[in-house]
Amino acid sequence: MKSKRLDRFRERLTLPLIAAPMFLVSGLELVVAACRNGVIGSFPTVNCRSTEQLGEWLTEIETRLQQHADTSGRKAAPVCPNLIVHRSNARLEQDVKLLLRHKPEIVITSVGSPAPVLKPLHDAGALVFADVASIRHAERAAEAGADGLVLLTAGAGGQTGWLNPFAFVRAVRSFYDGVIVLAGGISDGHALHAAEVLGCDLAYMGTKFIATRESLADERYKQMLVEASADDILLTTAFTGLQTNMLKPSIVAAGLDPDDLPARGAIDIGKDIDITARENRPKRWRDIWSGGHSTSGVMDVPAVDDLVARTLSEYRGAGGA
Structure with missing residues (x-):
């Protein structure tokens, strides 16, 4: 089942795919490249140092994508800002006001209920997708009026969910007719088509976009993904206090033992989202990197x-239309 809510821009999509919003990784170049290739380009607004x-960023992205449309004759895929709606985001109100002026077609909310921002974003014409990691959270976001649900499943990079994607998608589809986005384990076009068969409208691809030339990731990070496999991903609460999938080799390189990490949330590598604070953090914590199970599909950059x-x-080749 394909949600009619995507009809307004479906013809602009080359693939039913979102380049996932990734902290400190998704930047202007990655978003522009994704969108002009017919993939929804997303980024956390807090990747910008200020409102x-x-x-x-938004003005530059819009200008470059308009130039692309003028040259190619084809309008690019939507740009999709990602708002952290948790109370720790001191910039939330200012960022929302700015987005309202730019009128994005889609906005993703993370780390909390989308309810506080739904009305103004809807009034501006945006579809609002909420990321969720449990059935109950999915129910609440649906009740609040979210146009789409991003299901964080086992295997998603960074802060992740724990549910099996087959069970999660089918359970949510039984009560929700909006847009479903699968996040976790999408490493190629075969997996993307499988997500559609399962009942999803779109899917996230994150880890493979980290290892692209346009991403903001450190070159060592990209090469580590090429060399790593799913066996090198560790699910831990040590760094953020939340279940997070991290690359073991980066933990080892920081002088830590992946099998003997401190207590929950004891190591702060960016739990706060005050971007100005990143320069004051010990450098080695910024060198501990996340990745998803789809790391096994990263073969090059x-x-x-x-x-x-x-x-x-x-x-x-897998049968996708």
Whole structure:
């Protein structure tokens, strides 16, 4: 079942795919490259150091995508800002006001209920997707009026869910007819098509976009993903206090033992989302990196153009329309 809520821009999508919003990884170049290739480009608004810089990013993205449309004759896929709606985000109100002026087509909310921002974003014409990690959270977001649900399943990189994707998607689809986005384990076009068969409208691809030329990730991070496999992913609460999938080799490189980590949340590598604080944090914590189970599918560090073309070929080969 395909949600009619996507009809307004479905023809602009090359793939039913979102380049996942990733803290300190999703930047202007990655978003632009994804969107002009027909993939929804998302980014956490807190990747910008200030609301002012967020406005600069959005203006630059909009300008470049308009230039692309003028040249190619095809309008790009939507840009999708990601709002952290947790009370710790001191910039939330200012960022929302800015987004209202730019009128994004989709906004994703994370780390809390979408309810406080739903009305103003809906009034501005945006679809609002909420990320959820449990059935109860999905029910609450649906009741609040979210247009889509991003299901964080076992295997998603960074802060993740624990539910099996097959069980999670089918359970949510039994009571929800909005847009369902599968997050976790999408490493190629075959997995993307399988997500559609399961009942999803869209899927996140995150880890493979980390290892692209356009991402903001450190080159060592990208190479580590190429060399790692799913066996190198550790689910731990040591760094953020929440279940998070991290790359074991980066933990070892920071001088820690992955099998003997401190207590829950004892190591702060970015639990706060005050971007100005990142420079004051010990450098080694910024070198502990996340990744999903789809790490096993990362074989190289291509340009986004090449990654999308490859994924499209796989998707069609698997039976995707």
